[in-house]
Amino acid sequence: MTGVKIDGIEVAKSIKVKVAEIVNDLKSKGISPCLATVLVGDNPASATYVRNKHKACEEVGILTKDHTPPTDITQDELNKLIEKLNADETVHGILVQLPLPSHLNEFNTTTQILPEKDVDGLTPPNVGLLSIGKAMLVACTPSGIIEMCKYYNIELEGKNVVIINRSNLVGKPLYHLLLQNNATVTTCHSKTKDLKKICLDSDIIITGVGNREIFKLTPDMIKEGAVVIDVATTRHEGKLAGDADYAEIIEKTSYASPVPGGVGPMTVAMLLKNTVTAAAISKGIDI
Numbered sequence: 001m002t003g004v005k006i007d008g009i010e011v012a013k014s015i016k017v018k019v020a021e022i023v024n025d026l027k028s029k030g031i032s033p034c035l036a037t038v039l040v041g042d043n044p045a046s047a048t049y050v051r052n053k054h055k056a057c058e059e060v061g062i063l064t065k066d067h068t069p070p071t072d073i074t075q076d077e078l079n080k081l082i083e084k085l086n087a088d089e090t091v092h093g094i095l096v097q098l099p100l101p102s103h104l105n106e107f108n109t110t111t112q113i114l115p116e117k118d119v120d121g122l123t124p125p126n127v128g129l130l131s132i133g134k135a136m137l138v139a140c141t142p143s144g145i146i147e148m149c150k151y152y153n154i155e156l157e158g159k160n161v162v163i164i165n166r167s168n169l170v171g172k173p174l175y176h177l178l179l180q181n182n183a184t185v186t187t188c189h190s191k192t193k194d195l196k197k198i199c200l201d202s203d204i205i206i207t208g209v210g211n212r213e214i215f216k217l218t219p220d221m222i223k224e225g226a227v228v229i230d231v232a233t234t235r236h237e238g239k240l241a242g243d244a245d246y247a248e249i250i251e252k253t254s255y256a257s258p259v260p261g262g263v264g265p266m267t268v269a270m271l272l273k274n275t276v277t278a279a280a281i282s283k284g285i286d287i
């Protein structure tokens with residue numbers, strides 16, 4: 001069996017078409033959706049990702065405000081910047097690019113964001129709403145994964161799904177989304193025993209370790225015909241890579257997503273969707 005490529009660029013395009021239509025509708029009602037981004041530090045990957053986000057906003061007509069404060073910004077100064085963006089009625093979504101430099105606290109920072117402008121779905125109110133299936137703003141990567149499964153008609157109901165990640169941005173929100181889609185979900189991490197057996201027992205493997213020094217998803221860990229979604233973004237042999245070598249595993253799978261060209265573009269596309277959702281909520285408009 002040779003699997004079908006889950007083309008994140010193709011799925012992202014389909015989301016962008018819908019978002020552009022919503023932007024035009026909101027503009028006809030006098031609302032110009034606007035995303036404010038905050039990039040602190042000199043992480044080259046973060047700079048690339050924020051650049052991709054701004055480019056995607058431009059493609060669909062979302063306005064952007066780009067804040068790149070000095071790396072040595074204090075926590076208090078950063079919190080004050082977020083307070084200013086919270087109060088700015090022209091700003092509908094606020095995104096603080098992660099990770100932050102080590103002198104800044106990610107929880108203290110992200111919890112400053114107004115929940116209704118929290119386009120990452122990281123604030124406790126939005127995390128709580130997600131856990132009870134009522135969230136309007138959900139973390140971008142997990143919701144992008146669900147969108148990819150829908151696009152390719154990959155059945156989730158009743159399937160054994162393993163998530164190899166437990167971060168606040170990916171693994172934890174993804175658990176809830178999969179549960180709400182009636183999957184049977186196992187979350188694995190660095191302390192998990194017999195990871196290989198859990199993977200071999202899974203119909204869908206969603207892997208997001210991101211460090212080839214400690215983990216690689218190999219064909220011997222994949223049940224024939226399983227689905228593999230590679231969330232990791234790391235570098236291997238000088239190139240952007242995931243947890244698996246796509247060419248090496250595609251033979252074992254029914255569907256597999258590559259890195260690059262898989263989940264990454266979906267993270268960006270779902271940010272656009274969250275931004276127009278936040279803009280609509282700000283004016284009490286259903287979309």
Ligand SMILES: Nc1nc2c(c(=O)[nH]1)N[C@@H](CN(C=O)c1ccc(C(=O)N[C@@H](CCC(=O)O)C(=O)O)cc1)CN2
Nearest residue numbers: 049052096097098099120140233260261262264265267
């Ligand atoms: N505040 C946030 N910070 C971070 C998030 C997030 O959702 N919110 N997620 C991760 C990764 N990330 C978003 O910023 C991200 C990862 C990858 C891509 C992407 O477009 N990848 C492309 C290749 C990119 C390139 O090298 O040109 C691909 O995989 O095809 C976008 C966003 C980190 N922090």
